[in-house]
Amino acid sequence: MLRAYYYTALIEDQEYSSIRPLIDWLDYNGYKVVTKPAKEFTDSMGRRKVKGNMDIELAIDAMEQAETVDHLVIFSGDGDFTTLVEALQRKGRKVSVVSTMATQPPMIADDLRRQADHFLDLISLKAEIGRDPSERAVRHVPEPQSADAEE
Template identity: 55%
Template sequence: MAFYPDERIALFIDGANLHSTGKTLDYDIDYKKLLELFKNKGRLVLAKYYTALLEHDDYSPIRPLVDWLDYNGFQVITKPAKTYTDRDGRSRVKGNMDIEITVDMMDIAPHIDHLLLVSGDGDFAAVVDAVQKKGVRVTVLSTLKSNPPMLGDELRRQANDVIDLADLGAMIGRPKRDYSHSGSSDDESI
């Protein structure tokens, strides 16, 4: 990882993509550790987390995480997820945040030196190129060590650097919670 102590860093997290990657790598992300890791690498000026939420559910399993992130140093960007019926009659949920992430990356580019994009979505290759043309280094955090790989080839090739999340498990991961027994856990942190 190439970081410089005085560089201005922005962290952009595609929440759905990171969640899928964590499941594939079989560890939960400790967002406090993730934030601290990059605060210690330079001047972290911005940390954003993007996710879509089902608005009409009485309880959303992601709501506690979103609330915790919002109170602990992240700017949380949400939008309502849309439900639709696919051609086979199955109910599906759609909540893509790519446009929001892209617009925000372009907006912040003149004010930072290094952008960290936590997503493997190859659709981001074009905006990574555009941000690089503004003089910003872009590091992508995803994984190639899963089956199938979570990192799109075009994004991997466009990035200045790639950090494989499989290699960060000891630094930013925590063991998955065991919900098989009743009783409360002493560690309820996010």
């Protein structure tokens, strides 16, 4: 493996983000972490929504890496990447896609799965990359104190 990238959008104003420990671990362990601020908006129903699309960043990095690597692996099921996979293949590069069909609906777009040179279902990798739930660290979240709590 030459390089591993991780793409995510972050909400800037949050004091704590549940994804921050993951980002820090990846950054300390050799991944190139690519982030950008997430956009917050209110939809027509008045619900708060967060949008953080990293498709363009991933596509540009993949096309740049295609100049020096012969095999790219994309962990995504987003059908928007089908065109990227086609472009990489036209450059003579092999593309593997990792996602899953085990969910309902499947997390991989059919067009993307068909276009990839190889499709790996995450389920088939579970024994190699998965952890037993009993091995996971228990997180203690402090309970908010009520206004009438004694000090």
